[in-house]
Amino acid sequence: MPHFSYKAVAGDGKKISGTMEADTAAVVQNILAQQGLIPVAVNRAGGGEDKGAKPGLLARLSGVKLPELLMFTKQINTLLRAGLSITRALEVLDKQSENPLLKHAIGRISENINQGASISGAFGKHPSIFSPLYCNLINAGELSGALNKVLERLSYILEHEHKVREDIKSALAYPKMVLIALGGAFFFLLTFVIPKFVSVFESAKLELPLPTKICITLYALLSNYWPVLLGGAVGLVVALKMFFKTENGAYLLDRFLLRLPIVGPLFVKTAMSRFASILSILLASGVSILDAFGVISETIGNAAITKEFNIIREHMKEGHGISKPLRKSKFFPPMVVNMIAIGEESGSLEEMLHEIARHYDEEVEYAVKNLSEAIGPILIVGLTAVVGFFALAIFLPMWDLTKMVK
DSSP, rough: OOOEEEEETTTTTEEEEEEOOSSSSSHHHHHHTTTEEEEEEEOOOOOOOBOOOOOOOHHHHHHHOOHHHHHHHHHHHHHTTOOOOHHHHHHHHHHOOOOOHHHHHHHHHHHHHTTTOOOHHHHEEEETSSSSSHHHHHHHHHTTTTTHHHHHHHHHHHHHHHHHHHHHHHHHHHHHHHHHHHHHHHIIIIIIHHHHHHHHHTTTTOOOOOOHHHHHHHHHHHHHHHHHHHHHHHHHHHHHHHTTSSSSHHHHHHHHHHHSTTTHHHHHHHHHHHHHHHHHHHTTTTHHHHHHHHHHHHHSHHHHHHOOOHHHHHHTTTTTHHHOOOOOOOSSSSHHHHHHHHHHHOOOOHHHHHHHHHHHHHHHHHHHTHHHHHHHHHHHHHHHHHHHHHHHHHHHHHHHHHHHHO
16 A cells, blocks of 8 residues: 655644555545645655556557547546545546556546646646547536536537547448559559550550550559659658648648538538537536637637637627627528527527537438448549540550451
8 A cells, every 4th residue: 555745734723744554645635634634735655646657658659549538428427426526536437447548647637636736627637638628628517516417418529429430430431442442453454454465555566545655654653763752652641741730731621621512511510510519518517608619619620610710709709799700601501690699689599509519410410321322423433434544545555456457
């Protein structure tokens, strides 16, 4: 059992220090409180804070997956509803957690809370696990005294996002397989099939058609300059990733994605669902509308829509309400604006936001189900174009060669 050094203050103001053997720092604090002392600091003797074993490199690279975070959120909500304190609930989850990174974070969070940190502040020290949205909602629940209710809504948001991600993965599984097979067939035909036919065509001194010339040029580039092409491709990917991490790059990429014909409407519907759900939770937790928009702008997950939120927030500071600035936005559908206007005028904004979130949850689910059906015809057209291109590149010269032999 570890030893803890402590500093406390007695009722007469006298400072007391010493050491105590206990399981955790929280146990030491409870014992001191039962003795009529006020704990000031409790640290593990000889080692400072009881931080626990740090996770290894593999655990840090693996991170904490969304289902694990969702399960943690549901478990801590259940323990709090059962009457356990936040520190006791964290101690229980620390023993049960199987993810080393999450286990280490839970231990640190518990220690920080025991030392006087706020719950949201302790969670905020682990941004790789707990997003700004997660910490801001925890803060809202902490300030309003409705942490259980916020955790329930947070569990719903995480569960919904996990479901949407899994549905999108399932919808894109078939297109991915087709694209991989198409790329493999293209490479195989270009590097193994076309060169053998080209030697026959050149020996016959035929005038090669344009598709065959394009294939010959591509083959020459791949065979003679593949190191340069590979290096250029890797450099381009790295440069694009670095550019898209900048503010302007993220804005341009997200704006481009929102304007795509098939996935663009899906991104907009997902953003509207997230916006309405988070805003209703924050308003129900007592957060002001301006602060709520500030939280949403950081957690909406799309730089183009975030920029719109910042503009809307500036208009709201000037006293224009909510619905009026929203009407000038490029990404908010008229239905969302009209329902928010009705809720704003009738004083039932939270209810309207809940209805908007429910509606767009259904819209997102329907759009994801139809995603693979919408992409299917495009893949068929692309597959037909590739097959037709290689067929022309091979069979047009063969036709000319046949006529020459006749």
